[in-house]
Amino acid sequence: MSEETPLKIIRQNRRSMMMRATLGGVEVYIPARYQAGDKCVVNFIKKNLPKLAEHVPPAPPVQLSQAQLNARFAAMCARMNAKPARVQWRDMRRKWGSCSAFGTITLNTRLAWLPADLVDYIFCHELAHLQELNHSKDFWAIVAQHIPDYKDKIAALRALEKAWWGKA
Numbered sequence: 001m002s003e004e005t006p007l008k009i010i011r012q013n014r015r016s017m018m019m020r021a022t023l024g025g026v027e028v029y030i031p032a033r034y035q036a037g038d039k040c041v042v043n044f045i046k047k048n049l050p051k052l053a054e055h056v057p058p059a060p061p062v063q064l065s066q067a068q069l070n071a072r073f074a075a076m077c078a079r080m081n082a083k084p085a086r087v088q089w090r091d092m093r094r095k096w097g098s099c100s101a102f103g104t105i106t107l108n109t110r111l112a113w114l115p116a117d118l119v120d121y122i123f124c125h126e127l128a129h130l131q132e133l134n135h136s137k138d139f140w141a142i143v144a145q146h147i148p149d150y151k152d153k154i155a156a157l158r159a160l161e162k163a164w165w166g167k168a
């Protein structure tokens, strides 16, 4: 990877700046009092990016476009008769999706890296949370109605996560 290394700048409650190589890009953590365009931030990145960029593992190939993801999500909503209050897409490091108590579903743009059957499982999982905001037996019963082999999907996801993020 070179100058095109995707950079993600994250403002945090922290004292100093930190950078790390992550799947497909570099993350830069800066104290909340700084802005991404501040001279000290720009200089910090300039100084540290070259040596870090060599260690960035390439992002997995995209398997589904955003339009395809949207279409599959709409299809799963219809199948489950689910009506999320709001749907938002975000680039997230270690979460495929989430569902808030207010019915907002947040989905990871990195779902584009997954095969369609695993994407459908994630959609089904988050939409099932609109009915059961927990991982109870009732929750899994809803998931199983639509994805009977959901346990295989979870196992496949864990294997990919481990390969991509070293997550056990």
Ligand SMILES: [Zn+2]
Pocket (backbone or CB within 6 Å): 125, 129, 134, 135
């Ligand atoms: Zn869940």
